[in-house]
């Protein structure tokens with residue numbers, strides 16, 4: 001296969017991104033909530049020794065990347081990843097891996113179970129990293145208003161917050177919509193309620209479906225909201 005006949009977009013979808021250095025690919029992996037098992041870390045270390053240059057890079061979205069893999073080794077690397085249950089990250093017009101802090105799993109400030117919410121988005125809603133969409137789309141979860149993972153800066157941002165309006169001052173979920181980074185960064189706007197987990201899941205489902213249906217190619221959610229107006233957007237997702 002020559003460089004002209006390689007389907008780079010298909011490789012990107014499978015987690016192999018073309019490097020600046022000709023002939024090399026970086027393997028991008030991801031794992032739910034950023035928790036890699038010991039065996040998976042050992043396998044990635046082995047892959048980096050065998051096919052890369054013996055080092056691994058941690059991405060801002062909690063994936064681990066192994067650079068300097070040659071095209072002819074990709075199939076072998078994929079076999080090794082499948083055997084170890086390591087999922088591939090992605091790039092391009094697709095859903096990125098959902099990022100979360102530990103939340104109440106071990107952080108003293110944590111108000112919500114961030115890992116459980118991330119897993120429910122994938123398992124209950126089928127909204128999984130690599131899903132084809134008009135443009136890149138990110139979901140970020142933080143366990144409390146300290147927002148260590150900066151949920152305000154992604155399309156859907158969620159953080160734990162005490163619902164002061166509730167009689168028992170229970171912890172719930174605050175939601176930001178329409179944030180993004182890039183060259184025209186935006187902070188998402190915060191919805192004015194504190195939600196239950198099932199309500200948050202319903203919002204995530206509606207917003208992703210709306211974006212998939214209505215956004216133009218290469219249009220981030222922030223720009224789609226600006227185009228149609230925030231009130232119309234909220235009506236569309238019934239909020």
Ligand code: SF4
Pocket residue numbers: 101102103104107108109110111142143144145146147148149
């Ligand atoms: S956002 Fe809150 S719960 Fe998450 S790591 Fe930061 S302080 Fe802990």
